[in-house]
Amino acid sequence: MKMNKLERKLIRDLWSSKGLFIAVTIIIFLAVAFFGAMFMAYQNLNDSYDYSYEKLRFADFTVKVSQDALEAIDELEKIEGVETVTGRMNAEDIALTLPDTQTKKVSARVISLPSSDTARADVVNDVLVEEGNYFLNNEGLSLLVEKNFADHHELKPGQMVHLTLEEEDIGFGIAGIVASPEYIFPAESRQNFMPSSEVWGVVFVPEDIITLLKRPVNEFCFLIKDGADYDSIITEVETILDQYQVMDIVPREDQPSYTGLEMDLEQFATLAELFPLLFIIVGAMATYILLTRIVYNQRPQIGLMRATGYSRRQVMVHYLGFALFIGLVGSIAGIIVGHFLSEGITHFYASMINLPYTTMEIQWISIGGGIILGLLPCIISGIIPAFTASRILPAEAMRTPTPSAGRKLLIEKMFPFLTRLSSVWKIPLRNIFRNRRRSIYTAIGVTFGVSLILVSAIMIDSMVDLIDFQFNKIQRYDARVQFSEEQPASLVDEFAGWDGVEKAEPLLEIPVRLENGEKSYSTLLVALPSDTELRGIYSPSRERIAVSNEGIMLTEALSDTLDVDKGDTLTLWGSEQLEVVGFVKDPMGSFGYVSLELAQSMAGMDVISGMLLEVNPEYEDIIRDKAYKAGAASVELSSETKESVDKMMESGMVMLYIMLLFGATLALAIVFTTVTVNILERRREIATMRTLGESKGRIVAMITIENLLLGMVALIPGIVLGYVLAWYFFSLFQGDMFSMDLVVFPRTYVMTIGIVVLIMLISQVPGIRSINRLNLAQVTKEQAS
Amino acid sequence: MTKNDVLLKLENVSRIYKMGQINVKALDNVSLEIMKGEFIVILGPSGSGKTTLLNLIGGMDSPTSGKIMSDGIETTALDEKGLTRYRRDHIGFVFQFFNLIPSLTARENIEFAAELVKDSRNVLETLQIVGLGDRGGHFPSELSGGEQQRVAIARAIVKDPPLLLCDEPTGDLDFDTGKHILSAMRKINQEGNKTILLVTHNTAIGDMADRVVRMRSGEIVEITENTSPIDPEDLRW
Numbered sequence A: 001m002k003m004n005k006l007e008r009k010l011i012r013d014l015w016s017s018k019g020l021f022i023a024v025t026i027i028i029f030l031a032v033a034f035f036g037a038m039f040m041a042y043q044n045l046n047d048s049y050d051y052s053y054e055k056l057r058f059a060d061f062t063v064k065v066s067q068d069a070l071e072a073i074d075e076l077e078k079i080e081g082v083e084t085v086t087g088r089m090n091a092e093d094i095a096l097t098l099p100d101t102q103t104k105k106v107s108a109r110v111i112s113l114p115s116s117d118t119a120r121a122d123v124v125n126d127v128l129v130e131e132g133n134y135f136l137n138n139e140g141l142s143l144l145v146e147k148n149f150a151d152h153h154e155l156k157p158g159q160m161v162h163l164t165l166e167e168e169d170i171g172f173g174i175a176g177i178v179a180s181p182e183y184i185f186p187a188e189s190r191q192n193f194m195p196s197s198e199v200w201g202v203v204f205v206p207e208d209i210i211t212l213l214k215r216p217v218n219e220f221c222f223l224i225k226d227g228a229d230y231d232s233i234i235t236e237v238e239t240i241l242d243q244y245q246v247m248d249i250v251p252r253e254d255q256p257s258y259t260g261l262e263m264d265l266e267q268f269a270t271l272a273e274l275f276p277l278l279f280i281i282v283g284a285m286a287t288y289i290l291l292t293r294i295v296y297n298q299r300p301q302i303g304l305m306r307a308t309g310y311s312r313r314q315v316m317v318h319y320l321g322f323a324l325f326i327g328l329v330g331s332i333a334g335i336i337v338g339h340f341l342s343e344g345i346t347h348f349y350a351s352m353i354n355l356p357y358t359t360m361e362i363q364w365i366s367i368g369g370g371i372i373l374g375l376l377p378c379i380i381s382g383i384i385p386a387f388t389a390s391r392i393l394p395a396e397a398m399r400t401p402t403p404s405a406g407r408k409l410l411i412e413k414m415f416p417f418l419t420r421l422s423s424v425w426k427i428p429l430r431n432i433f434r435n436r437r438r439s440i441y442t443a444i445g446v447t448f449g450v451s452l453i454l455v456s457a458i459m460i461d462s463m464v465d466l467i468d469f470q471f472n473k474i475q476r477y478d479a480r481v482q483f484s485e486e487q488p489a490s491l492v493d494e495f496a497g498w499d500g501v502e503k504a505e506p507l508l509e510i511p512v513r514l515e516n517g518e519k520s521y522s523t524l525l526v527a528l529p530s531d532t533e534l535r536g537i538y539s540p541s542r543e544r545i546a547v548s549n550e551g552i553m554l555t556e557a558l559s560d561t562l563d564v565d566k567g568d569t570l571t572l573w574g575s576e577q578l579e580v581v582g583f584v585k586d587p588m589g590s591f592g593y594v595s596l597e598l599a600q601s602m603a604g605m606d607v608i609s610g611m612l613l614e615v616n617p618e619y620e621d622i623i624r625d626k627a628y629k630a631g632a633a634s635v636e637l638s639s640e641t642k643e644s645v646d647k648m649m650e651s652g653m654v655m656l657y658i659m660l661l662f663g664a665t666l667a668l669a670i671v672f673t674t675v676t677v678n679i680l681e682r683r684r685e686i687a688t689m690r691t692l693g694e695s696k697g698r699i700v701a702m703i704t705i706e707n708l709l710l711g712m713v714a715l716i717p718g719i720v721l722g723y724v725l726a727w728y729f730f731s732l733f734q735g736d737m738f739s740m741d742l743v744v745f746p747r748t749y750v751m752t753i754g755i756v757v758l759i760m761l762i763s764q765v766p767g768i769r770s771i772n773r774l775n776l777a778q779v780t781k782e783q784a785s
Numbered sequence B: 001m002t003k004n005d006v007l008l009k010l011e012n013v014s015r016i017y018k019m020g021q022i023n024v025k026a027l028d029n030v031s032l033e034i035m036k037g038e039f040i041v042i043l044g045p046s047g048s049g050k051t052t053l054l055n056l057i058g059g060m061d062s063p064t065s066g067k068i069m070s071d072g073i074e075t076t077a078l079d080e081k082g083l084t085r086y087r088r089d090h091i092g093f094v095f096q097f098f099n100l101i102p103s104l105t106a107r108e109n110i111e112f113a114a115e116l117v118k119d120s121r122n123v124l125e126t127l128q129i130v131g132l133g134d135r136g137g138h139f140p141s142e143l144s145g146g147e148q149q150r151v152a153i154a155r156a157i158v159k160d161p162p163l164l165l166c167d168e169p170t171g172d173l174d175f176d177t178g179k180h181i182l183s184a185m186r187k188i189n190q191e192g193n194k195t196i197l198l199v200t201h202n203t204a205i206g207d208m209a210d211r212v213v214r215m216r217s218g219e220i221v222e223i224t225e226n227t228s229p230i231d232p233e234d235l236r237w
């Protein structure tokens, strides 16, 4: 292919400013790569979830009743629109003794599944055996362990665990480790969304031993036909099951694991869209700035083209070519890298959450989207300068450039002392105001740089703060004991007398449905002594407050969900009335808080369901053993929970630090572009200063002062923008299950400013070096061409 | 075609620049007729409107009033597209400043113009005409000011236009090269029957012209005809 001279000029011009073009192209590349990686991973995961749900026949809705309802199954199956219904046992809080330890117990949810492989064919909420086998029916009792739980305790097929039923330990051999569509994200409930696998897990037992376990068939999982009327099915189900006392109807959308994954996916999608969008805006800005300056600097060349007979269109296409190059190279490279990254992310993520099936395809929509994402903004931001270029009047362009007017500044008139400044200060100051557009570009570049770094840093700060708040302020206890049945309140004193227990506080948690007219929310009512020390209760403004004896306190999120304010009345369990007396801050989960006295008087009994303990660390294990012996269903040690949360947070933090790195890279790219353009544009001026005898050092000082002054000006809008962006990100993730405060540590501002100043100084280096290498004679000659 | 065909005709052409309140009359009611194949030298002090005149003739700019006929085309009636085509097919420019594309070599700068027209002259040949046959591979920054100007001349003639407009083409050149260039131009003028308008400060160059146009304050003050223009090689200054 033979290039015409205009194309050759384009290539040479690109090459001679390669540093700048690479910087801007990298911005676009990062945007598209990030978008591609995240969005393709999002699509892969979404497909994988759907596929897993379909393969394992994940229920459309699940109904829980409180009495044995096995006989209702035939009638339920006959409901118009129901495809399949599976009745099963779902027994909560059964103590499970782990293998090789006599005492280490966890609280298990025990769910029944068809006893044989053949009966499994159309069971709703099937499992995928990942290790070992489905139930073995020859060698005694066997069960299946849910994968997240098994992984945490390193359970393997062939090991023995014991379930405690009616005070009797029954041994089960582990037949297999399974993935369940209901527990991909192992949430116990919407309230206890992230239970520690240390103390809670799911196992499956064959349904032919339900009678042996003396537990009811109390749950029905439904698959409905396509296009069936959901509401009418629910109504019929409610009628049929009414006599067994319907406790809960959970549609798929509210199923905790499903919700958890959806939330996660949403985060993915949001990150996939928002973060690159930010990059793209910056990339488009940089392209615009770069192109505007190129057009400005090439005015005489444009005049020449037009004089020689090149048309407006040719000129326009030529300058658009610069933008097209940035967009094409950036987005194609970005999408290729993004594609491979997405596979890595999908694999990593799928293995992290134990996804039963992973599907991966070439996501053409993302590829197309990514290329458009990279290309379109470049073209759009290139059009204005390219159009300007095509409109330049040839006669005008060929005149010697009139020097822009140098005059005294308004601020110099206002503050006369400024005129007495040495020229090292005066010249930069004048320069800033003399070429306002150029100064504004530099300032905008720095503004974006600051905001990008800050937004990532704020996320890190907020995460650190969240963990600190949860584990040092709210969870002040060292151990939390839970019983499967209510216990007399006097048990607290018994525990408090144990060696190593420094303090014991009673705790009563009762499942409750909070209602305010049409709006309702199912959660736990948490009752604590009003002067509790081991469970910090904080107001929304983070002041420690006491639990009220007068009414119920709710988390902030519930104020929205239930549409209540202080002073309103809520209905509990359909009958009791309580006044909302205040709101509390609770980052994880949404509960109602009352004082223990109030709860006990409502219940009419002095009972507790658990205890919070402050213990001497050396006694932790001994106390745990003793607690289990005393009938505890689970004992959660804060030290262990903290450890596993830390581990979980590690990957989240890595993600945030990568974001910070991206932000800093982006900041570097944009600041580098604007600063370099700014310096290179003044080659002539600087050469003149040099010929007049200014030393290199003074010139460098002037450039540095000018850039840093502009940087200072840009800090404030940058911080504001970063804050607004962070605020927006946060608002996307707030809900009843998770809420996070936007926190910025003062050191973060210092760090951000430090990074930006550093970036500005680094960005100056190539420009300054090229100026120091200036061949004065050559620069002067360039004016003639 | 004979020397007596009118190639260029300006009728009462004015160009006024508005600078805030002041009107700068860069050209004031100029009328001029130029024959095909004429070699015209335009003389005048700085700011007298020489460049403005060339720009108007070359379709780079439009007059505030008046009419220009060039090569049978009423350029003052052309739209933007028509002017581009006119510049492409009828005019070769050599400018006072900024003449080359810095990122293209001498040869490429010439090709840059040649590519615009179907029947362009041989690029190497034009380089030889301006005496730069061996410098084609050099970039403008590697050429002296005079050499750059010669490349610009080669680029103007490579399109083989009927009208060449040269603004101070020899301003930067030493005596010998200047003369060499002027001879080359005279040759192009005579052998190719091209019309050339050449702006200069150098009154001596007037001696080689068919006619000399003297300008002052936007007006043509005098047109003198040389009955026997001298050979550029015999010029002295």
Ligand SMILES: Nc1ncnc2c1ncn2[C@@H]1O[C@H](COP(=O)(O)OP(=O)(O)OP(=O)(O)O)[C@@H](O)[C@H]1O
Binding pocket: A396, A399, B017, B018, B019, B024, B025, B026, B044, B045, B046, B047, B048, B049, B050, B051, B052, B053, B096
């Ligand atoms: N774009 C413009 N805006 C305002 N004034 C202009 C413009 N172009 C030219 N002039 C003015 O018009 C007058 C004629 O300018 P022109 O460039 O034609 O002079 P010239 O004879 O070519 O001078 P020189 O020999 O210095 O090149 C001058 O006074 C100049 O200042």
Ligand SMILES: [Mg+2]
Binding pocket: B050, B051, B052, B096, B167
């Ligand atoms: Mg001039």
